[in-house]
Amino acid sequence: MPRTNHAIACRELTKFYGRQRGIENLNLAVRKGEIFGFLGPNGAGKTTTIRLLMGMLKPTAGDASIMGMDSWRDSVNIKLKVGNIPGDVSLYEQMRVHDLLDYVDRFRPGPDRLRDELSHRLDLDMKKKVKSLSRGNRQKVAILIALMHDPEILILDEPTLGLDPLMQQEFYAILAEFKERGRSIFLSSHILSEVERSCDRVGIVKQGRLVDVRAIEDLRKNKIRHMDVAFREPVATAEFESLPAVLSVERLNRHLRITIRGEVDPLIKQIARHEVLDLTFTQPSLEDFFLSFYGPEPSNSGER
């Protein structure tokens, strides 16, 4: 049985569905009290990893542990300490929200002390039947189920799926409060900005393999971004091309597209020398991100 001081640890964790790879040789450690992002495109193996951690799947090889307990063998004890949002959550359609929460609550010995506060903050109508809820409201119910007992560890699979931007903000605020209380959080996502906003470190998974683990600051510094700037007067591209972090400058009439990796401050100061009509600084897509860090992705990605 793996013993570790980490909140979550995976050692050579592997899952194959027949001949199809889910995840392979995953080595990972999530520290106590951190928010760890698990970033990867759809089909990279994120949900498989979470299901292995939650004891839904039996590893083909290797092992996973949560607070030193084996994910497969000690599954019941682990779940006393873990709150989980499954990917693409399915709830009991015929139940009212408060009945569902009562039902889930009765599986645990402790009180659901955050239930009232969270339901208020997430603006959830507790009297409605689950089948009448929108996608976003169902996700709120899943969030409540996972968080209402104030668990020591949160394992969340695409937790903001279906939430509107305001609710996403509220959710991130709630996660930050969990972190302040020393809770450990493992969060999977295919949205780079989500991981960047909420996590301390990020593990990057691609085609069933963990390709990198980075501090989020490092990620921020090194990712490629595009800045689109419209100037009132024509501006020479050369004055931007010479800046240290700028990779390329394209001209589209008076509008420049500047591609940058690293410190943005020198570029902003250079732009400020001119009269600016408009400026947008777009987050890279996940595809851009992978391209910038790890080269082109092969088109064939059949993994779960």
Added chain:
Amino acid sequence: MNLNLFRRSFADKRTSLAFYAAGVILYSIFILLIWPSIRNSALSQIWNSYPENLKKAFGASINYASFDGFLTLEYLSNIWVIVMAVFSIGTGAASLAGEIEKGTMEVLLAQPISRRAVVVSRFLYYAAALLMLIAATLVPIAAGSPIVSGNISYPGLLAVGLLAFLFFAAIGSYTFMFSAMFNSRGMAVSVAAGVIIFSYALNLLAKFNDTVNRFNFLSLFNYFDPYRFLHGASIAWGDLAVLAGIIAACLAAAVIWFERRDIAV
């Protein structure tokens, strides 16, 4: 057993359980109501005039002119078996495979409950519901038979209740086993229904062919003879032991399989 899951199963299924109970109660009352007209009619002579092979198929030794014979032929050995088997297979298939298919099993197993407790709690709910339906069938018959002058043995009726419980629970237990194996409710229903149809066909053919009869021990219906229990009030302990063994073996297999399998659609 997890009491929370056990109670929730009742709450979730209360409507369908009420419909099943209403159905068997009404049919029991219907049987009681038509018995006086059957008793005084020539139907029993017609039954006696049927070809021996036809009577064999339904139970040659059954006396149609008696209330227990009529009850067996018109209710306990046909429509009641169908209704209770449908209930058993439907409940068993929905309990595990149905939840996996819908995705709700992932929510359930994210709570601190063992897989064994899930199987056992769900099976105990099914067993309790089965007992209720058997009582809903037999209690009106016990209460109403003196009113319609239908002679019946109360110990025999109690023994039929015991036999029926074990017989249908055997169907339920092997359905639970398939439900633990498959990801789809439909697949569990199909295989479980296939087994009961095969079992019925084998038992029927065994009555006409000695070679087939040697294999009749494989048929569940070989161990289900309500008339013998009702009429003679003699309990075939061997049959009951076989049914109890099937329940124990299938339930154990369901638990072992469910504990080892992946939960993912």
